[in-house]
Amino acid sequence: xxxxxxxxGGLVQAGDSLRLSCAASxxxxxxxxxxxxxxxxxxxxxxxxxxxxxxxxxxxxxxVKGRFTISRDNAKNTGYLQxxxxxxxDTAVYYCAAGYGTAQSMAVTSGIDYWGQGTQVTVSS
Numbered sequence: 231x232x233x234x235x236x237x238x239g240g241l242v243q244a245g246d247s248l249r250l251s252c253a254a255s256x257x258x259x260x261x262x263x264x265x266x267x268x269x270x271x272x273x274x275x276x277x278x279x280x281x282x283x284x285x286x287x288x289x290x291x292x293x294v295k296g297r298f299t300i301s302r303d304n305a306k307n308t309g310y311l312q313x314x315x316x317x318x319x320d321t322a323v324y325y326c327a328a329g330y331g332t333a334q335s336m337a338v339t340s341g342i343d344y345w346g347q348g349t350q351v352t353v354s355s
Contacts, residue, residue: 232344233254234328235326235346236252236324238250238251241352242352242353242354244317244353245316246353247316249312250311250351251309252264252346255307262328262329262344263281263329264281264302264327264328264336265281265326265328267325276291278298279300279311280300280337281300281301281302281309281333284304285301285304287332293319321353322351324348324351326346327342329341
């Protein structure tokens with residue numbers, strides 16, 4: 231099974247940008263759709279964005295549409311989440327995810343086959 235390792239989290243101010251990375255190992259990265267979820271304290275894990283195996287199809291939660299961009303580089307076995315115009319409500323642990331289904335199926339946790347350990351993103355006001 232693939233091992234997913236997130237990096238790039240940190241503490242930023244509102245309006246700043248961050249880019250998260252998800253490095254995959256153990257299996258061929260291009261065999262999986264991938265996505266990002268987040269979980270804030272006291273809240274359920276929620277969908278952020280997903281991308282198809284070849285990167286041709288993307289989906290976003292309404293709360294991040296227009297601010298976040300998901301992408302992948304299959305040659306590097308790495309996925310990315312570019313986060314711009316960050317808001318305090320974006321504060322959460324961000325998880326990388328991979329699945330055997332379509333990018334659309336990644337929008338719910340039941341569509342996820344593998345999870346990373348998470349990286350903390352904190353946005354101060």
